[in-house]
Amino acid sequence: MADYASGDIIISVRDVAIGFGERLIIDGLDLDVHAGEVLGVVGGSGTGKSVLTRCIIGLVPKRRGKITVFDQDLDTLSRAEHKAIERRWGVLFQHGALFSSLTVKQNIQVPLREYLKLSEPLMDEIARLKIAMVGLRADAADKYPSELSGGMIKRAALARALALDPEIVFLDEPTSGLDPIGAEEFDTLIRTLRDTLGLTVYMVTHDLDSLARICDRIAALADGKVIATGTMEDMLRHPHPWLKKYFGGERARAARVKA
């Protein structure tokens, strides 16, 4: 039940350049993310997928260009306005980034405590709900991150990202390091959550299965730009040599057969 109708542009990136030292990693990149879609961002190692994501969520400064999220230009916002926007997105980091000294329940409650004034029982209830929503068992609530398996860490981190019911979630390689069954379950979970909560999902991934199975649209990064956006079919027809290699390889063919 987001304010944005499905298909509205919720994130817009225009002519953005990001660099470290002398080198520009991203140069003149344009990208739109539509409300309610699952966008998969692909690209070779070092093409700046993660850097772009970190730039949108404000962890890496950009050299030029404009990024608007929820129709607000991120550069012109005051601290308070920026904070209000941060509440409306959740981020799942590649390795989960759960706070290692807190239990899963406490991890989920960190944003709740920080932003809302709720009673302890209600916060416990919400944590219990989020844990169930991401498919963890109830007894995971009191475990520490070091006691969890890789798949459980990803789920717990997703629960924390969803704590405040954000409208956008950024997922950085959500299925990396998971076994095929775990990865498939995670894909299904993301799609279910998208459908029930009306989420917009921005997903950096290398997993061809995920791309084929749950992404509505794919954006391919190369040479510091988005070289193509579109469905899986569009990617397969695209003449760019890197895309031909990426989607035409053995592994891609196998993924297509499955999808």
Add this chain to the structure above:
Amino acid sequence: MPEAQLASRVDGSRLTVALGGTWTAETAGDMEPRVASLIAEGGSPQSVLLDFTAVQRLDTLGGTLVRGIEMAFGARGIPVQREGLSKAGAAIYAEIADGLAEPAPTPAKPKPVIVQGLDKVGEQMVEAGRDLVALVSFFGEVVAAVGSIFTGVGRFRLAAVVNQLDRVAFRAVPIMALITFLIGGIIAQQGIFFFRDFGADTYVVDLVAILTLREIGVLIVSIMVAGRTGSAFTAEIGSMKMREEIDALRVMGLNPVEVLVLPRLMALVLGLPILTFIGNLSAIMGGAVVAQFYGQIPIDIFFTRMQEEVSQRHIWVGLIKAPFMALIIGLVACIEGMRVKGSAESLGQQTTASVVKAIFLVIVLDGLFAIFFASLGY
């Protein structure tokens, strides 16, 4: 700023709760007390109707709050109905109901305070016993690793020892010299201040020299090394443990004790006597300088008197303790490092434990040495 509305009215025997506006994370904090008072003041109607018609947005936080109303009346045996829920809202509501279907696990009853206290004492005692066993067993491993070097199974890592020696001893010289210089000066000042009343100013030389050489020099240097180097050892080995680097060494057929612990221990055992010696010289210099300017005892008189009064055995009493202190500090630091578990917090805890235990044991050991030398009359 989005707002939520909550109104209730009684139609005959039915309580109608009209919800409106935005029931999301943003409004949940404001609405919670109102929901609580509605539940408290709702009385016991025949049935309850939740009217969602005017709700514009509902998310899982708002939904959980609303579900609380349903559960509270449900628990009193009052049937609750829902009305006017949009399709998206119904999906979210179903998700919440599904997720919270299992009742919350009831937390275990806390034990009485006195039992908890006894529990803690018992745990601590067992823990202390285990610490001692761990120390002995680790020492055994170290001895075995040293043995393996002589039998040719292990390898003596000279480069690692030299590298550690540079970090442990060489780079510590300025700070150790400075601190012992100040301590020597302070002892001299106090000595002169009180001896002056008896006209026994010159005894300050005996005080500074003997106290420093026998006790203070080695003690201050050991405590500094425990804080400076012991903590670093624990943190280094601990973070290697966290990132499975220790396991990586093991599977490559390398013994972590031989690769990581032995070079560090050797560097400490070699380095601490050197630092102690430097510390002793520096403390005596500090005493001599203060005696010159505060006590008007010229430096040449100071050293002449020192040569007459202080025999070589005092130097040896101090220096002989240094390698033992080093061994204790190194062993404790490495054991605590190996005990680090997955979390950042545990790394902090073990590092603290390493420094505290090392300093404690250094002081205990110093006391034992004092008794030993006293009974020898040395």
